Amino acid sequence: MITLNFAKMDGLVPAVVQDYKTDEVLMVAFINEEAWQKTLATGKAHYYTRTRQKIWLKGETSGHFQLIKEILVDCDDDTVVFKVEQVGGAACHTGYNSCFYRRVQGDELVVIKEKAVI
Amino acid sequence: MITLNFAKMDGLVPAVVQDYKTDEVLMVAFINEEAWQKTLATGKAHYYTRTRQKIWLKGETSGHFQLIKEILVDCDDDTVVFKVEQVGGAACHTGYNSCFYRRVQGDELVVIKEKAVI
Numbered sequence: 001m002i003t004l005n006f007a008k009m010d011g012l013v014p015a016v017v018q019d020y021k022t023d024e025v026l027m028v029a030f031i032n033e034e035a036w037q038k039t040l041a042t043g044k045a046h047y048y049t050r051t052r053q054k055i056w057l058k059g060e061t062s063g064h065f066q067l068i069k070e071i072l073v074d075c076d077d078d079t080v081v082f083k084v085e086q087v088g089g090a091a092c093h094t095g096y097n098s099c100f101y102r103r104v105q106g107d108e109l110v111v112i113k114e115k116a117v118i
Numbered sequence: 119m120i121t122l123n124f125a126k127m128d129g130l131v132p133a134v135v136q137d138y139k140t141d142e143v144l145m146v147a148f149i150n151e152e153a154w155q156k157t158l159a160t161g162k163a164h165y166y167t168r169t170r171q172k173i174w175l176k177g178e179t180s181g182h183f184q185l186i187k188e189i190l191v192d193c194d195d196d197t198v199v200f201k202v203e204q205v206g207g208a209a210c211h212t213g214y215n216s217c218f219y220r221r222v223q224g225d226e227l228v229v230i231k232e233k234a235v236i
Contacts, residue, residue, distance in 0.1 A: 025141075025190075092193055103188060109191055115189065
């Protein structure tokens, strides 16, 4: 039984999602205790959506599941890294493989990736 | 001028810190508007500590600064990635290079790294 510290942030813990092959950061989402347990039990990433206030199986509607390959826990037990295989190639709803497709250049944000899904 | 969405989380935005050479996730911290502006202005990572409720220049006491090499912003403008050169080799106060030095294996957390600083 692995216990995370959900108390620090009102029941939530941030999850950094990395591509398990390239280590690219694909997205950041939040988990609560239930999402954590479901992720461990199923091997598919589950999150908690603050907007809709419910558990969210990533890929439930799109089919773009995130298959858990490895989970790391930080020194304070209040942040996790999910290393995943991203089914369908795109973690971001915009069609980019990663939500982090823009880079700060001077005073501007510049798109630095191609869309994985058109 | 790059504007992040600090409203979503009571003035804070999570910052994922990656080693700029290896893409290893070193730590996750939070920034507020002031920490964001100071990071951009100085090229050194600044965070906001929720425990002490103040701006925190990483490395201010230890000398272990994080020199910004690249900043990525996510699709919702509410999360950032700092790609950094970690001065001193250890981002974590425990002496490991990364705060994520433990892996989930079954029901246990197993240490998977060597300490960078003894």
